[in-house]
Amino acid sequence: MVLDRIKSELTAFADMLRGEDDFLLLTHRRPDGDTVCTAAALCRALRSLGKRAFLCPNPEITGRFMPYYLPYGAPEGYAAKTVVSVDISAPAQFENSQRIYLDSIDYVIDHHRANKLVSHKARLVDDMAPATGEVMFYLIRELGVELDREMAELLYVAVSTDTGCFKYANTTAESHYIAGACIEKGFDLYKVNNDHFEKKSMARSRIERLVYEGLSFRAEGRIASIYITQQMRRDTGATDDDVDEFSSIPRQIEGVDAGITVYEQKDGSMKISLRTTAAVDASEICAVFGGGGHTRAAGCTVYGTVEEAIDQLATEIEKVFDRV
Numbered sequence: 001m002v003l004d005r006i007k008s009e010l011t012a013f014a015d016m017l018r019g020e021d022d023f024l025l026l027t028h029r030r031p032d033g034d035t036v037c038t039a040a041a042l043c044r045a046l047r048s049l050g051k052r053a054f055l056c057p058n059p060e061i062t063g064r065f066m067p068y069y070l071p072y073g074a075p076e077g078y079a080a081k082t083v084v085s086v087d088i089s090a091p092a093q094f095e096n097s098q099r100i101y102l103d104s105i106d107y108v109i110d111h112h113r114a115n116k117l118v119s120h121k122a123r124l125v126d127d128m129a130p131a132t133g134e135v136m137f138y139l140i141r142e143l144g145v146e147l148d149r150e151m152a153e154l155l156y157v158a159v160s161t162d163t164g165c166f167k168y169a170n171t172t173a174e175s176h177y178i179a180g181a182c183i184e185k186g187f188d189l190y191k192v193n194n195d196h197f198e199k200k201s202m203a204r205s206r207i208e209r210l211v212y213e214g215l216s217f218r219a220e221g222r223i224a225s226i227y228i229t230q231q232m233r234r235d236t237g238a239t240d241d242d243v244d245e246f247s248s249i250p251r252q253i254e255g256v257d258a259g260i261t262v263y264e265q266k267d268g269s270m271k272i273s274l275r276t277t278a279a280v281d282a283s284e285i286c287a288v289f290g291g292g293g294h295t296r297a298a299g300c301t302v303y304g305t306v307e308e309a310i311d312q313l314a315t316e317i318e319k320v321f322d323r324v
Helices: 002-018 033-048 066-072 096-101 132-142 149-162 173-183 189-198 202-213 230-236 282-287 306-323
Strands: 023-026 053-055 082-086 107-110 122-125 216-218 223-228 258-264 270-276 297-302
Touching: 002 107, 002 122, 002 132, 023 033, 023 096, 033 053, 033 066, 033 082, 033 132, 033 149, 053 066, 107 132, 132 149, 132 173, 149 173, 149 189, 202 223, 202 230, 216 306, 223 306, 258 306, 270 282, 270 306, 282 297, 282 306, 297 306
Parallel strands: 023 053, 023 082, 082 107, 107 122, 223 258
Antiparallel strands: 216 223, 258 270, 270 297
């Protein structure tokens, strides 16, 4: 359990936070539910202790997660004394406007393997936790803060989005325990699950059709790949929210051990999302290209055409297959 693994660190970390004030909480590039909602939950907990706390503005937050950010966004000119990174594992994950804080991080809270950030005061990292939200659940408890309905919803979104609504291989019994503790606080569970895991826009439906048309295979069907280009987005009107979570598609196909999803960015770079089975360590593959993440889910950025990006990733994955 998270609590068993980092109990002593939790106690010391909470004691240090209680002695601080004027917090600024950082979220990562292309923010997901774990980074935004975990940071918001900590922000609310700190405020309940009488602290000043805000989330650093992140222009990449999409409409889906903006409602969770808005109550906690820092006002213009806010002067922070204590900087906390939440769910950020490496300098490359810093959103551009937040890079000014890269050398000013006081506290690091994360769950990614081999966190590369330097903190001036303390780190709370459990790389066996499926989501940073699980670490935060216990940190809030250690701070002596009673979980309220809003914090519960935030933590539920954090854990559920990072576990694929509890379907990914990283899901544990503890994930369900934490989700249950949050659900007991009475937020609208149906609405949250529908908003994040069921509902699709028309634009999402249109671009999903194009994505399936571009599905391809290598290594006798063990590698599947899809891609989303800027032109596809223009043709369908798809937003960032609409193209979220496509990375689960190729790995769902029977016989596939590695699913590659390529997202063409506006600057021409290719964001890679890799999902794998036990046959391939996704983080090791992405580390070759300067990225990282988890054993079964990782990411990186490469350059070239869509076809070249897929070929680069597939070539590294095939090396793993050749070694077995």
